[in-house]
Amino acid sequence: NAGVTQTPKFRILKIGQSMTLQCTQDMNHNYMYWYRQDPGMGLKLIYYSVGAGITDKGEVPNGYNVSRSTTEDFPLRLELAAPSQTSVYFCASTSGQLVYQPQHFGDGTRLSIL
Amino acid sequence: GQQLNQSPQSMFIQEGEDVSMNCTSSSIFNTWLWYKQDPGEGPVLLIALYKAGELTSNGRLTAQFGITRKDSFLNISASIPSDVGIYFCAGNTGANSKLTFGKGITLSVRP
Numbered sequence: 772n773a774g775v776t777q778t779p780k781f782r783i784l785k786i787g788q789s790m791t792l793q794c795t796q797d798m799n800h801n802y803m804y805w806y807r808q809d810p811g812m813g814l815k816l817i818y819y820s821v822g823a824g825i826t827d828k829g830e831v832p833n834g835y836n837v838s839r840s841t842t843e844d845f846p847l848r849l850e851l852a853a854p855s856q857t858s859v860y861f862c863a864s865t866s867g868q869l870v871y872q873p874q875h876f877g878d879g880t881r882l883s884i885l
Numbered sequence: 886g887q888q889l890n891q892s893p894q895s896m897f898i899q900e901g902e903d904v905s906m907n908c909t910s911s912s913i914f915n916t917w918l919w920y921k922q923d924p925g926e927g928p929v930l931l932i933a934l935y936k937a938g939e940l941t942s943n944g945r946l947t948a949q950f951g952i953t954r955k956d957s958f959l960n961i962s963a964s965i966p967s968d969v970g971i972y973f974c975a976g977n978t979g980a981n982s983k984l985t986f987g988k989g990i991t992l993s994v995r996p
Contacts, residue, residue, distance in 0.1 A: 814973070
């Protein structure tokens with residue numbers, strides 16, 4: 772069982788570069804989420820999706836974009852990387868059933884912007 | 886926005902000791918969860934609580950969903966070195982299964 776898979780695991784970017792963080796899940800989950808984690812700050816929700824073709828902003832969406840063309844994939848795009856986006860990024864998914872099902876997390880992408 | 890309060894930021898205990906962590910909020914949550922994060926990995930679910938007053942155990946871990954629905958606690962008994970990590974509480978209000986996370990408590994266990 773792969774669960775939630777994130778690639779790459781590490782990346783260094785220069786200011787102004789762009790990149791896409793990949794997230795795929797093999798659990799047929801409808802709901803997917805992107806978080807960023809900064810030291811001592813917990814996890815902050817960037818964007819989320821409740822199904823293919825549907826995305827919505829979370830708490831800290833500025834500087835990011837997402838798309839959800841399939842149930843399995845939920846990529847996160849940084850268009851103009853800034854030092855403030857240095858962080859660890861986590862993707863998560865859940866089935867979205869009426870009875871709440873806990874989110875499953877990937878192992879993260881560690882991104883440094885210099 | 887909603888906030889979950891976890892403190893202190895760090896805890897240091899001796900192997901074999903019990904430790905309790907709590908999480909409080911000014912808002913009501915429908916579900917409370919406790920996650921653990923090991924270095925270099927994503928959070929892993931420890932315990933999920935679905936009803937006010939619910940007390941649930943998972944091995945040496947016990948967690949409770951507060952009666953007011955505004956707090957939860959996690960207890961770890963007879964700590965061992967592999968309990969080291971960051972412990973997060975999280976709450977769900979039901980809206981799109983979104984979670985609000987606390988800032989986490991870093992637990993260190995001295996052998």
